[in-house]
Each structure stands twice: as C-alpha cells, then as structure tokens.
Amino acid sequence: xxxxxxxxxxxxxTTLPIAFVRDVLFPYAARALPDLLRTKAxxxxxxxxxxxxxxxxxxxxxxxxxxxxxxxxEKTAPLKTLQGIAWEAGFHDGDLRATLYPDVLPxxxxxxxxxxxxxxxxxxxxxxxxxxxxxxQEGDATGFFEAxxxxxxxxxxxxxxxxEIAQRAGVLPGAILFLSDVAGELEAARAAGCQICxxxxxxxxxxxxxxxxxAADLREAAAAFTPTLAVPATA
Ligand SMILES: CSCCC(=O)C(=O)COP(=O)(O)O
Ligand SMILES: [Mg+2]
Numbered sequence: 193x194x195x196x197x198x199x200x201x202x203x204x205x206t207t208l209p210i211a212f213v214r215d216v217l218f219p220y221a222a223r224a225l226p227d228l229l230r231t232k233a234x235x236x237x238x239x240x241x242x243x244x245x246x247x248x249x250x251x252x253x254x255x256x257x258x259x260x261x262x263x264x265x266e267k268t269a270p271l272k273t274l275q276g277i278a279w280e281a282g283f284h285d286g287d288l289r290a291t292l293y294p295d296v297l298p299x300x301x302x303x304x305x306x307x308x309x310x311x312x313x314x315x316x317x318x319x320x321x322x323x324x325x326x327x328x329q330e331g332d333a334t335g336f337f338e339a340x341x342x343x344x345x346x347x348x349x350x351x352x353x354x355x356e357i358a359q360r361a362g363v364l365p366g367a368i369l370f371l372s373d374v375a376g377e378l379e380a381a382r383a384a385g386c387q388i389c390x391x392x393x394x395x396x397x398x399x400x401x402x403x404x405x406x407a408a409d410l411r412e413a414a415a416a417f418t419p420t421l422a423v424p425a426t427a
Contacts, residue, residue: 193366193387194364194366195367196367196387196417197309197361197363197368198308198310198363198367198369199303199308199309199310199368199369199371199418200310200341200368200369200370201311201312201313201371201372202312202313202370202371202377202391203312203316203324204314204315204316205372205373205393205398206373206391207292207293207296208290208291208292208293208296208324209291209293209395209396210397211395211396212290212291217279218262220278220282220288221262221275221278221279222259222262224278224281224282225255225274225278226255228277229242229254235277237273237277238273238274238277240270241270241271241274244269244270245257245270258271258274267343267348268343269343269344272315272317272320272343275316275320276317276319276320276323277319279323279324283323283327288327289327289329290325290328290329291329292328292329292330292333293393293409293410295409295410295411296410297328299410299411299413300333300410302414302421303336303421306421309361310338311337311338311339311340311341311357312325312339312341313341313342313345313348313357313370314340314342315342315343315348318344321340322334322340325337339360341357341360348372348374348376348377349374351384352384353384354368354380354381354384355384355385358385358386364385365384365385365386366385368381368387369417370386370387370388371388371390371391371410371413372388372390372391373390373391373392373393373396375401378390378401379401379404382404387417388404388405389406389413389416389417390404390407391406391407391408391409391410391413392406392407392408393408393409
C-alpha cells in the first residue's frame with residue numbers, strides 16, 4: 193500500500209452531522225432562495241445556475257425545479273451553487289456557525305501540523321465549503337486545507353472525479369486517503385485507486401458497508417491509517 197500524501201474529506205456525515213445540514217443549512221437556504229432569485233438576479237453565479245436549470249427544464253419555473261431538488265436532496269451543481277449563495281449572509285451575520293463533530297478539529301490540526309496534506313471534496317459548492325470551515329463554532333478552520341473540490345470536478349460516485357483530483361494535487365491516486373460516510377463515493381474512489389475509509393457515525397445512522405474499511409470517527413481513522421503521524425491522543 194502506498195504512503196498517504198493527501199487526505200481527502202467529505203463533509204456531511206463525515207466531519208459535520210447530517211442533522212446540521214438537514215435541519216439548519218437546508219431550511220435556511222430554502223427560506224432565503226425565493227427572495228435571493230429576485231435580489232441577486234444580476235449575480236453572475238445566479239445567472240449561470242438559472243441558465244443551467246432553464247436549459248435542462250425549459251418548460252418549468254426555476255423555483256419549482258429548485259424546490260423539487262431540495263425535497264429530494266439532489267446533489268446538482270446549480271442547486272449547490274444557489275444554496276451556497278444563500279448561506280453567505282447567514283455565515284457573515286453570525287446566524288450560521290458550523291458545528292463540526294468534536295473529534296474533527298483536533299485530528300485535522302494534528303495531521304496538518306505533522307505535514308499531511310488535506311483537502312475537501314463535497315457536493316456543497318467550494319465557496320460554501322470555505323464559508324462553512326471559515327465559520328465553525330471553534331473559529332476559522334480553512335487554513336488546514338490546501339484545496340476545496342466540489343461537483344465542478346465531477347460527481348462523487350464517479351471514479352474519474354478522484355483521478356482528476358489526484359492529477360490536480362500532483363499525487364498518484366494510491367497516495368490519497370478518502371474519508372466519507374457514503375459507500376458509493378468510497379467505491380468510486382477505490383475504483384480510481386485511492387485508499388478509502390468509511391466514517392460510520394451512529395448519530396448519522398450510517399451503516400458499515402461490507403468490504404469497506406471503516407472507523408467510528410476521525411480519531412479511529414487517524415490511528416488506523418496514519419499511526420506514525422503526531423495526532424493528538426485526546427480531543
Ligand atoms: C458546504 S457543504 C454543505 C452541505 C451540502 O450542501 C451537501 O450537499 C453535503 O454533501 P457532502 O458531499 O458533503 O456529503
Ligand atoms: Mg457525506
């Protein structure tokens with residue numbers, strides 16, 4: 193097995209409770225989006241997202257499409273872009289603060305301080321990932337990460353996406369350890385040649401996938417995959 197050079201982390205269900213996304217972030221965006229489509233109609237990002245929706249659903253009102261996607265928790269790039277814009281005001285005003293799992297920041301700090309490269313790969317827009325890690329309950333955590341990858345790379349259940357991340361990071365896929373709660377994402381990363389570990393958090397109702405290495409949290413993953421690095425012993 194190759195030495196790990198880059199640890200790539202999913203967000204929802206891996207570093208952040210699914211409940212925070214479902215009960216705090218998504219409702220905030222759902223409330224803000226109808227107004228946002230009017231008040232930010234000239235925002236280039238909004239124009240691109242609405243243009244993409246109109247091309248795919250020419251006969252439908254964009255807000256109806258967006259509401260359907262939100263109801264089904266669809267991970268589509270236009271929805272993720274618009275949600276990310278909706279959260280901007282909340283994070284900047286202090287209405288939103290990311291509540292990461294308590295094991296996360298000590299382990300990220302330990303890896304970072306030991307020289308391990310870290311990056312994020314989430315369906316959430318890269319701009320939203322920066323917002324979220326920039327406004328955690330413990331402060332700004334963006335400095336731990338060298339890159340924030342989103343659906344612009346490709347879908348998370350597609351092996352080519354992980355090959356593309358490896359190429360951009362300048363490492364072989366086998367030097368990447370991908371951490372996620374979702375088996376389909378992990379299988380895609382494994383198909384690309386990455387090392388994988390499923391984070392199986394009981395709070396999120398995650399079920400361990402057969403044949404996939406797993407850990408209960410980042411502390412266990414660190415102990416299993418990076419035992420020689422100086423990761424902190426306690427939170
Ligand atoms: C800034 S990430 C917000 C969460 C989100 O929108 C999402 O879809 C999370 O997906 P993930 O790929 O991190 O499971
Ligand atoms: Mg996830």
